[in-house]
Amino acid sequence: xxxxxxxxARPAEAHEPDPDTATGSTPGTTPGTVHVVxxxxxxxxWLTPEVAELLGRxxxxxxxxxxxxxxxQREGLTRHASGNTVEVERxxxxxxxxxxxxxxxxxxxxxxxxxxxxxxxxxxxxxxxADDPHYAQVPVQVYPGVSAAQAAAALVGAPxxxxxxxxxxxxxxxxxxxxxxxxxxxxxxxxxxxxxxxRSLSRPEQLFAAxxxxxxxxxxxxxxxxxxxxxxxxxxxxxxxxxxxDPATVDMKCLVIIGSSSTRxxxxxxxxxxxxxx
Amino acid sequence: xxxxxxxxARPAEAHEPDPDTATGSTPGTTPGTVHVVxxxxxxxxWLTPEVAELLGRxxxxxxxxxxxxxxxQREGLTRHASGNTVEVERxxxxxxxxxxxxxxxxxxxxxxxxxxxxxxxxxxxxxxxADDPHYAQVPVQVYPGVSAAQAAAALVGAPxxxxxxxxxxxxxxxxxxxxxxxxxxxxxxxxxxxxxxxRSLSRPEQLFAAxxxxxxxxxxxxxxxxxxxxxxxxxxxxxxxxxxxDPATVDMKCLVIIGSSSTRxxxxxxxxxxxxxx
Numbered sequence: 001x002x003x004x005x006x007x008x009a010r011p012a013e014a015h016e017p018d019p020d021t022a023t024g025s026t027p028g029t030t031p032g033t034v035h036v037v038x039x040x041x042x043x044x045x046w047l048t049p050e051v052a053e054l055l056g057r058x059x060x061x062x063x064x065x066x067x068x069x070x071x072x073q074r075e076g077l078t079r080h081a082s083g084n085t086v087e088v089e090r091x092x093x094x095x096x097x098x099x100x101x102x103x104x105x106x107x108x109x110x111x112x113x114x115x116x117x118x119x120x121x122x123x124x125x126x127x128x129x130a131d132d133p134h135y136a137q138v139p140v141q142v143y144p145g146v147s148a149a150q151a152a153a154a155l156v157g158a159p160x161x162x163x164x165x166x167x168x169x170x171x172x173x174x175x176x177x178x179x180x181x182x183x184x185x186x187x188x189x190x191x192x193x194x195x196x197x198x199r200s201l202s203r204p205e206q207l208f209a210a211x212x213x214x215x216x217x218x219x220x221x222x223x224x225x226x227x228x229x230x231x232x233x234x235x236x237x238x239x240x241x242x243x244x245x246d247p248a249t250v251d252m253k254c255l256v257i258i259g260s261s262s263t264r265x266x267x268x269x270x271x272x273x274x275x276x277x278x
Numbered sequence: 279x280x281x282x283x284x285x286x287a288r289p290a291e292a293h294e295p296d297p298d299t300a301t302g303s304t305p306g307t308t309p310g311t312v313h314v315v316x317x318x319x320x321x322x323x324w325l326t327p328e329v330a331e332l333l334g335r336x337x338x339x340x341x342x343x344x345x346x347x348x349x350x351q352r353e354g355l356t357r358h359a360s361g362n363t364v365e366v367e368r369x370x371x372x373x374x375x376x377x378x379x380x381x382x383x384x385x386x387x388x389x390x391x392x393x394x395x396x397x398x399x400x401x402x403x404x405x406x407x408a409d410d411p412h413y414a415q416v417p418v419q420v421y422p423g424v425s426a427a428q429a430a431a432a433l434v435g436a437p438x439x440x441x442x443x444x445x446x447x448x449x450x451x452x453x454x455x456x457x458x459x460x461x462x463x464x465x466x467x468x469x470x471x472x473x474x475x476x477r478s479l480s481r482p483e484q485l486f487a488a489x490x491x492x493x494x495x496x497x498x499x500x501x502x503x504x505x506x507x508x509x510x511x512x513x514x515x516x517x518x519x520x521x522x523x524d525p526a527t528v529d530m531k532c533l534v535i536i537g538s539s540s541t542r543x544x545x546x547x548x549x550x551x552x553x554x555x556x
Contacts, residue, residue, distance in 0.1 A: 036436075040326075046422065050323035087553075111424075113431045115553075119439025122550035129545040136545035142435060144324065144428040146389075153391045154420040158314075161397025163445040163460055165469060166438075174555035182441055182467040189456075189463040191443060267407040267414035272400035275365075275393075277452035 031138045032059070032098040034091075035105045036121050038112040038145025039070055042231025046146045054143070055105055062094045063107035063117065071107060085172070087117060091124025098138045111147040115168055115196045118142045149194040152227035152255045156237045157270025159225055159257045162277070164192035169199070169206055176206065180213050187217040192263060192273055195256040199247060207247035207256070214258060218242055223259035225271055226250055239271055309416045310337070310376040312369075313383045314399050316390040316423025317348055320509025324424045332421070333383055340372045341385035341395065349385060363450070365395060369402025376416045389425040393446055393474050396420045427472040430505035430533045434515045435548025437503055437535045440555070442470035447477070447484055454484065458491050465495040470541060470551055473534040477525060485525035485534070492536060496520055501537035503549055504528055517549055 035054055040046030055061065061071045065081035073079065080097075082090050094104045108116030121140060128135035153160045165186040171179055186193050193214075199207040214222075220243025227237045238249070242258065250256060263273040313332055318324030333339065339349045343359035351357065358375075360368050372382045386394030399418060406413035431438045443464040449457060464471050471492075477485040492500075498521025505515045516527070520536065528534060541551040 041422075045328035045331075046326050048318075048324050048326065048424065053323075111428050113428055113436050113438050115439075118432075118436035119550055119553045122436055122439070122544045122546075122548055123552060125544050125546055125548075133545070138546070140435075140546050140548060142432040142548075144319075144424045144432040146326065146422045146424060147428070150389050150391055150422040150425070154396075154422040157418075157420060158391050158396035158400055160391050160444075161393075161400075163443065165441065165443040165464070167441040167469075173553050178467075178555050182469060185463045185467040186443070186469075189460040191445075191460060191464075266400045266403050267411075268400075268403055268416070268418050270400055270403075270418060270420075272397055274401060275397045275451050277456050 029099075029101040032101050032103040033139040033141055034094045034098045034121060035103070036108075036112045036118045036140065036142045037105055038108045038110050038116055038143070038147070039067055040146040040231065041110050041148040041151040046151065046231065048143070048145060051143055051145065057103065058105040059102040060094070060097050060104045061107055062090055062097070062104060064090075067107045067109050071105075087120035088124050088127065091117065091121040092128055094121065095124055095128050095135055095138050099135065108145075109148070111145040112142060113144065114147040114149070114166065148196070148230055148255050149257075151230045152194070152225070152237070152257060155227055155230060155235060156225050156239065156257075157266065158272040159223075159259060159263055160192055160194065161273040162192060162260060162262070162275055164194060166194045166196065168196045169210055170197040170203065171206065176209075179206070180209070183210055183213045184217060187214050187258075190260045190277075192260045193258040195258070197252070198254055198256045199250045200252045207250055211242065211245060211247055214242060218258070219261065220244075222261065223263040223265065223271055225257040225259075227255045227257070229253050230255060239265060307377075307379040310379050310381040311417040311419055312372045312376045312399060313381070314386075314390045314396045314418065314420045315383055316386045316388050316394055316421070316425070317345055318424040318509070319388050319426040319429040324429065324509065326421070326423060329421055329423065335381065336383040337380040338372070338375050338382045339385055340368055340375070340382060342368075345385045345387050349383075365398035366402050366405065369395065369399040370406055372399065373402055373406050373413055373416050377413065386423075387426070388429075389423040390420060391422065392425040392427070392444065426474070426508055426533050427535075429508045430472070430503070430515070430535060433505055433508060433513060434503050434517065434535075435544065436550040437501075437537060437541055438470055438472065439551040440470060440538060440540070440553055442472060444472045444474065446474045447488055448475040448481065449484065454487075457484070458487070461488055461491045462495060465492050465536075468538045468555075470538045471536040473536070475530070476532055476534045477528045478530045485528055489520065489523060489525055492520060496536070497539065500539065501541040501543065501549055503535040503537075505533045505535070507531050508533060517543060
């Protein structure tokens with residue numbers, strides 16, 4: 001057994017910081033906590049009370065600008081907005097602020113643990129501790145939230161009602177071959193597949209390639225959902241089939257769900273996947 | 279294209295009920311809505327404001343007794359608690375109550391769309407419409423919530439920080455061979471795997487079989503998390519390896535997460551999976 005974790009994970013070493021060698025923390029200061037939170041996929045109606053309470057008392061909010069903007073300004077709060085694709089730098093900033101003794105919230109849209117900031121914060125911790133072991137004493141706590149995949153699923157019905165996979169289609173952080181192999185494997189055992197980052201201006205072709213991989217395995221009649229702007233006033237969902245699915249209609253604001261062989265449209269117009277496999 | 283869904287899914291047919299043939303609805307009555315909600319994995323701090331508001335105004339709450347018990351009694355509310363494994367009957371009851379014109383909440387723990395009641399409600403809709411087409415006019419709406427897998431992940435860090443699969447290990451609704459094939463496929467492409475229903479008194483051996491399937495593909499050093507009673511005061515998590523993992527320590531109160539090859543323990547004692555694949 002590697003370890004036992006109680007109320008929440010604690011630093012591996014609990015000894016006092018050594019003021020002579022601490023570079024990542026202010027000497028003699030008890031570090032604050034890095035709280036890694038998800039705001040849900042848009043409206044406050046999906047923000048958990050736990051996270052709402054936390055955002056009302058932290059000293060700093062750190063995150064991608066559109067998410068930081070969702071946290072109202074108030075006295076005593078400093079908001080640190082950054083651009084996209086600088087997740088690890090953002091995590092390091094949060095660690096540095098907490099090491100000074102401040103309480104810091106790192107914010108993501110959706111759930112921080114599902115293609116949000118949680119993994120990037122631990123990447124930052126690993127890098128920071130390599131620079132200075134005292135960073136291991138900065139407490140980190142992750143809070144669950146509602147993910148975009150869940151909100152998209154609820155919008156149309158219950159497409160994730162059986163076994164499913166959640167994948168990012170982006171090859172920014174992994175080779176395309178890994179993406180393709182994972183799609184093929186998930187499709188071959190009839191998992192429902194929810195695709196994050198399905199298509200962007202810099203990656204216009206991959207969703208076409210993904211569709212072709214899926215069509216090697218799955219029937220063209222497989223139900224496909226394209227959910228757009230989930231949680232926003234203008235949210236919508238298009239229900240189509242894999243054979244008729246046109247990836248050109250998809251952009252960064254979309255989440256794509258590929259059904260299993262049993263995913264169907266109900267008499268009420270909802271998309272759902274039966275719990276059972278016959 | 280099969281359809282387009284806006285704010286939420288609407289009945290496929292919008293014509294008025296025919297009072298002479300309606301058996302599923304009270305003649306001349308405008309049906310209420312079946313609201314399918316998740317309460318989150320335990321405490322109210324994970325209950326979304328959307329669902330909290332809804333539970334304050336519905337006429338009926340329908341669900342498995344421990345979840346119904348979490349909705350406080352108040353004037354004007356009728357609570358319908360049922361046993362486990364009668365999900366579709368429960369969905370039909372909700373449809374019948376809504377067909378009479380009442381507002382009905384069907385409650386699950388966690389997220390209704392992830393091994394919760396959402397899929398069972400659409401199964402009930404399909405059956406009911408086969409009996410009486412008018413059931414298609416009862417509006418159904420699903421609301422997203424925090425799932426047990428997300429809460430378990432947050433408790434230990436960010437194990438679901440990359441591509442992952444969520445599966446039920448139970449063979450109550452699908453053949454064991456399907457479960458085994460899905461485990462093998464997910465493991466073969468290095469997806470993180472979260473297992474619902476990992477073990478029960480009536481299915482004591484399957485988690486052993488699952489471990490053996492996984493060890494055919496994965497290294498014995500693969501990180502495994504057993505989260506127990508997530509969201510309750512007594513919640514805990516044990517971090518071990520696939521080689522040392524003892525399924526006998528797992529029961530119905532547990533959720534098991536099997537890491538990818540890169541899932542690791544951070545210097546802060548958290549379990550996390552890097553976003554990147556090298």
